[in-house]
Amino acid sequence: MKAGVVVFPGSNCDHDCYHVLKHVIGAETVFLWHKDTDLQGVDLVVFPGGFSYGDYLRCGAIAKFSPIVSEVIKFAENGGHVLGICNGFQVLTESGLLPGALMRNRGLKFKCEYVNLRVDNSDTPYTNMYADGEVIRIPIAHADGNYYIDEEGMKELEENKQIVFRYCDENGTAEDDSNPNGSLGNIAGIINKKGNVLGMMPHPERCAEGVMETRDGYFLFESIAKFIGGCK
Amino acid sequence: MSVYEKFGFPEVTAEAAKGMGLSASEFEGVKKLLGRMPNYIELGVISSMYSEHCSYKSSRMHLAKFPTTAPWVVQGPGENAGIIEVDSEGLCVCFKVESHNHPSFIEPFQGAATGVGGILRDVFTMGARPVAAMNSLRFGKLDKPKNRQIFEGVVAGISHYGNCFGVPTVGGEVYFNSCYDGNPLVNAFALGVVQKENIYxxxxxxxxxxxxxxxxxxxxxxxxxxxxxxxxxxxxxxxxxxxxxxxxxxxxxxxxxxxxxxxxxxxxxxxxxxxxxxxxxxxxxxxxxxxxxxxxxxxxxxxxxxxxxxxxxxxxxxxxxxxxxxxxxxxxxxxxxxxxxxxxxxxxxxxxxxxxxxxxxxxxxxxxxxxxxxxxxxPKYNRPYARGEYMDELQRLPKVDAPSNLQKVLEDLLANETIASKRWVWNQYDHMVRVGTVQLPGSDAAVIRLNESEKGIAISSDCNSRFCLLNPYEGGKAAIAESARNVAVSGARPRAFTNCLNFGNPEKPDIMWQFVSAVEGMAEAAKVLETPAISGNVSLYNETEGKPIYPTPTIVMVGVFDDVTKRIGSYFTSMESAVYLIGENTGYIGGSEYLAAVHGYERGDAPEVDLEREKNIIDFMCDAADKRLVKAAHDVSEGGLAVALCEMCFGGDNVGVNVKLESGIRADALLFGENHGRVILEIDVNNAQVVTALAEKYNLPISKIGRTCSGLIEIANKSEKVISAKVSDLEKIWKNSIGDRMK
Amino acid sequence: MKAKVYVRLKNGVLDPQGQTIQSSIERMGYDFASEVRVGKVFEIEVKDDSCRKDLEKIASTMLANMIIEEYSIEFEA
Missing domain, CATH: 3.90.650.10 (PurM-like C-terminal domain)
Incomplete structure (x- = not known):
């Protein structure tokens, strides 16, 4: 697997994703500059977290006009794998690669903490090393992670098993008490219908090594690396 | 008409100079130095450079008392930030703390945000990539709406700037005392990584x-x-x-x-x-x-x-x-x-x-x-200083009756905003970006892994300003000793510190005396503990309507790990471990949070710091960490032994503690006194003998005080049970106190 | 002249900022405000109103997220 981490002005988890992909997973990894149009033959594109363009209009709203994003859209349409984390998820919804929108947290404040996630679909290229219903602990860090979609859209997500992660308690129950930001249906991460584009608010790259609080995020990267193949 | 005349600047007079903050004698000095009258632009430039903030005119001669060198110091005071070497291959960290008090009072959000921005620039100007930020914050008590508004705004401003910039804000300290009502303190710290040969x-x-x-x-x-x-x-x-x-x-x-x-x-x-x-x-x-x-x-x-x-x-x-x-x-x-x-x-x-x-x-x-x-x-002033006459009264320890229900006292202290969990604060900070934060906020020190190496850094920010009020010399020593102890308790070797000296009006002799005494105490502690000052700043005139803040020399101590996997957390990790106390309980309650919060007295001489003892504690902790002998460690500070024991139980795993003390000290003083030089250790029972021997090697008193258990906090003295509560009940009080007040 | 593009949340989309502001208004002692909705206004200096079509394009693709927001455009001399 060759991975590319997109760098927008204001991306700040770009080095973190690069570190995990390259040094922990052992994948060949490159940075993709927002003004470029060459994807350098990568198999996986990662939109990292951060504050692209300062998040000054709406999170992810300006990034979608970058030259690189037009290329990534084509790449995804042709079946290429795209992972958006936090601000990257916002870029994916803003650019139409994933349905719905991410709004201001219901508590209005930025929130950074470990949360419990239930894996609701382990049959994706990104989650095949988890089990359905497994509860994992991965940190969030965002002010705008409140997922919204209209009723019809929600029905479609449910029917197609597109909801991959939900916020839950330690027993896997996804209720309002365990919802950190007000997301509809406690949604923390979704995949597109085709199954190649995943967006999630939590940061798996922040817990992918033994020295961290948990190592639960490692398996997401390992899943996609195994799925694409050719690492280490 | 010359270009200068076109601007129509006002005439340069002593009055105009005064309006820019220059005293009459300073203005005379300027004229003498130039040999002519400055023009308006020059006057503006000079008055800025002569301001206390830029010239350190009241403090310079005393700051020279700090030790500033050591083999590992690469850059001492005088540049944008100081630098120490972390390993023999030229890996360095660059850090500084700086005040942004006045702007934060006037506009809390932007004031705090630009404080963070300024300190980050100080660090990356040297060529270092910022990898950690921290803050020392002080506000008036949260029962006043104005204080809540400032607190809320400051935290939001720090969160706004640090999160977007992409530096993890890994912790810090937050104190509440009515002396900060009209003068909140916002001291921002940043640390960056740089290779020695790439320093600018x-x-x-x-x-x-x-x-x-x-x-x-x-x-x-x-x-x-x-x-x-x-x-x-x-x-x-x-x-x-x-x-x-x-x-x-x-x-x-x-x-x-x-x-x-x-x-x-x-x-x-x-x-x-x-x-x-x-x-x-x-x-x-x-x-x-x-x-x-x-x-x-x-x-x-x-x-x-x-x-x-x-x-x-x-x-x-x-x-x-x-x-x-x-x-x-x-x-x-x-x-x-x-x-x-x-x-x-x-x-x-x-x-x-x-x-x-x-x-x-x-x-x-x-x-x-x-x-x-x-x-x-x-200008450089040797301002007159003298111990205030009120000091005798302040240092007299009042007699207080022992409360009948000590468990209630413990609950009140855990809910006290200075002691309660600061989760409400650091949840708003992105404290994990850059995947280096290996010790989450809430422990004695923040621990950062450096790049892909095994090296790590521990950072702790401390200053008990009440101690500094009651005895600036001992308070200054304590600020250094406690921050060094916190770093050591996490397993790192304290190496150097940066400071932000927040005081009142230096033109008042009693305030100047606080300043001089605190600096001398800090300098003494820094010498004994081998931790030089490598950067810092001074913030004076922290007074509103003539009411000064307590002297607040904030210290941020930085320590080094050769192997960051040897770090020690401050929460109990498992049941059936042995719990040991390093140091002794003296039962001294002068200047304690207990005396202030429960009895309403901010009185009594500050507890004395035994620097030899502190040095031994540091050496012992580093040795024990290196041998991986300690499962958890926590120093005893605000709220005393009882609060420290509780805090160790609040890691979220419902591990409790059962403690039996054998002391003749009155129970309230035993539980809540704040004498220095104490650390609580969680030890695997199989390591008990080795640890005891190690403590003796460093000449430290060590005693077994109990063991960890499931879900209960129980403290008894001489077979009399004084505390018996569920971990979950006390944890809830401690964890939610600030968030509930801010709703 | 000045073009003003107003962007607001669609009816029915939860607005936590608006709700918070509304409860603050109530805490100030006023009881007449029954619903607050927060929006944005973009003021753009333009030559004349012939740019309406282009502005609509800009508003619908960038200034507003049409999944949750709607916009309107006004010109002011």
């Missing part, structure tokens, strides 16, 4: 080299902000609001990336951040340090507002700007890098060799001042 300094060398302005455009922000930060507050302060700078963390992030990219090349000679007093201090410092000179064409400076004049440009404190000196002929290469990051980079002058900073407008010289004398011969 503020230099303006090489005749004819271009001076380049980079970053945000200049507006009329914070004109005379440095002067404002050197005045007492009064009721007019709120009307100074237009002076407040607005921060743009996104721009600063771009500036960081562009500067670090540029620093990998050999295109530039020196670089300096435009902080307090903006272009004035950056140009004069660069010129005076290099003994060169600088010519600036001020009309070339990128301006955000129409009709700005040279005076305003020189004194603007607009944020996110840098001044650099490039090698001649490399201008276009420098510009190309800034272009890539969508930033302005404009040549606004050149390096000269006549020792002067000369300011031009439309090609005509509008001001000329010699750089070195102005920097070197800034």
């Amino acid at each position: 300094l503020a230099k303006a060398e090489g005749l004819g080299n271009p001076v380049i302005y980079v970053g945000a455009k200049t507006g009329r922000d914070g004109i005379h902000g440095a002067t404002m930060a050197s005045e007492e507050f009064n009721e007019n302060s709120e009307s100074k609001r237009p002076n407040v700078q607005i921060g743009d963390p996104f721009k600063e992030k771009l500036l960081l990336e562009a500067c670090l990219e540029l620093m990998k090349t050999d295109y530039i000679v020196g670089i300096q951040d435009m902080g307090a007093a903006g272009l004035t201090s950056s140009s004069f410092e660069m010129a005076s340090k290099s003994g060169s000179g600088v010519r600036l064409d001020l009309d070339m400076v990128p301006m955000r507002e129409k009709g700005m004049n040279p005076y305003e440009i020189m004194l603007s404190e607009s944020q996110e700007r840098m001044l650099m000196v490039a090698k001649k002929g490399y201008e276009d290469k420098v510009k190309a890098i800034f272009d890539k990051w969508d930033l302005d980079a404009v040549v606004i002058g050149e390096v000269t060799n006549d020792g002067y900073v000369r300011l031009f407008w439309d090609g005509e010289e509008v001001a000329a001042l010699e750089a070195a004398p102005l920097a070197d011969e800034a």
Whole structure:
């Protein structure tokens, strides 16, 4: 697997994703500059977290006009794998690669903490090393992670098993008490219908090594690396 | 009409000088130094440089008492930030703490945000990539709406700036005391990583080299902000609001990336951040340090507002700007890098060799001042100091009755805003970005892994200002000792500190005495503990309507791990471990949170610090950590032994503790006294003998006080049960207290 | 002249900022405000109103997120 981490002005988890992909997973990894149009033959594109363009209009709203994003859209349409984390998820919804929108947290404040996630679909290229219903602990860090979609859209997500992660308690129950930001249906991460584009608010790259609080995020990267193949 | 006349500046008089903060004698001194009357622009420049904030005129002679050298110190005080070496291969960390108190009182959100921005620039100006931020915050009590509003705004401002910039804000300290009602303290700290050979300094060398302005455009922000930060507050302060700078963390992030990219090349000679007093201090410092000179064409400076004049440009404190000196002929290469990051980079002058900073407008010289004398011969005062007469009364320990229900006292202390969990604060900070935070906030020290290496850094910020009020010398010692102890308790070797000395009006002898005593106490502790001062700042005049804050010399101590996997957390990790106490309970309650919160007395001499004992604790902890003998460790501070034991149970795993003490001390003093030199350890029972022997080797008293258990906190003294509660009940009180008050 | 583009949340989309502001208004002692909705206004200096079509394009693709927001455009002399 060759991975590319997109760098927008204001991306700040770009080095973190690069570190995990390259040094922990052992994948060949490159940075993709927002003004470029060459994807350098990568198999996986990662939109990292951060504050692209300062998040000054709406999170992810300006990034979608970058030259690189037009290329990534084509790449995804042709079946290429795209992972958006936090601000990257916002870029994916803003650019139409994933349905719905991410709004201001219901508590209005930025929130950074470990949360419990239930894996609701382990049959994706990104989650095949988890089990359905497994509860994992991965940190969030965002002010705008409140997922919204209209009723019809929600029905479609449910029917197609597109909801991959939900916020839950330690027993896997996804209720309002365990919802950190007000997301509809406690949604923390979704995949597109085709199954190649995943967006999630939590940061798996922040817990992918033994020295961290948990190592639960490692398996997401390992899943996609195994799925694409050719690492280490 | 000359260009200067066109601006229509007011006449330069002693009155005008006074309006800019220059005293009559300082104004006379200026005239003598120049041998002529300064013009209006020059007067503005000089008054900024002579302000307390820039010149340290009241504090300089005492700051010289700090030890500032050690084999591992690469850069001591005097640059944008200090630097220590972490390993033998030149891996260094660069750090500093700085106050942004006055701006944060006037506009909490922007004041705190720009404080963070300023300290980050100080670090990356040296060539270091910031990898951790921290803050020491002090507010009035949360029952007053005004204090809640300031607290909320400050935390939001720090969160806004740090999160967007992408530096993890890994912890810090938050204190509440009514002495900060009209004077909140916001001390921002940042730490960056740099290889020794890649360090950049503020230099303006090489005749004819271009001076380049980079970053945000200049507006009329914070004109005379440095002067404002050197005045007492009064009721007019709120009307100074237009002076407040607005921060743009996104721009600063771009500036960081562009500067670090540029620093990998050999295109530039020196670089300096435009902080307090903006272009004035950056140009004069660069010129005076290099003994060169600088010519600036001020009309070339990128301006955000129409009709700005040279005076305003020189004194603007607009944020996110840098001044650099490039090698001649490399201008276009420098510009190309800034272009890539969508930033302005404009040549606004050149390096000269006549020792002067000369300011031009439309090609005509509008001001000329010699750089070195102005920097070197800034006023320096040996202000009179004397112990206040009120000290005898303050130091007398009042007699208090023992409360009948100590468990209730414990619950009240856990809910006390100074002791309660600061989760509400750090949940708003992105404390994990950069995947280096291996110890989450809430422990004694924050622990950061450095890059891909095994090396790590522990950081702790401390100052018990009540101790400093009651006995500034012992309080100063305690600030150093506690921060070093916190670093050591996490397993790291304390190496150096940075400080932010927040005091009242130095023109009052009793305040000056607090300052001198605290500095001397800190210096003494720093010598014994082998932790030099490598950077810092001083914030004076923290008074509102004549009421000063408690003396608050904030210390941020940095320690080093050779192997960060050997770090020690402060929460109990498992049941059926042995619990040991290093040090002794003396039952002294003077200056304690207990005495203040429960009995209403902020009285009694501060507890004495035994520096030899503290040094031994540090050596013991480093040795024990290296041998992986300790499962958890926590120092005893605010709230005493009982609170420290509780805090160790609040890691979320419902591990409790069963403690049996055998002491003749009155129970309330035993549980809540705050004498120094104590650490609680969680030890695997199989290691008990080794640990005891190790403590004896370091001449430390050690006693087994109990064991960990499931879900209960029980403390007994001589078979009398004094505390018996569920971990979950007490944890809830402690964890939610601040969040509930802020709803 | 000045073009003003107003962007607001669609009816029915939860607005936590608006709700918070509304309860603050109530805490200030006023009881007439029954619903607060927060929006944005973009003021753009333009030559004349012939740019309406282009502005609509800009508003619908960038200034507003049409999944949750709607916009309107006004011109002011």
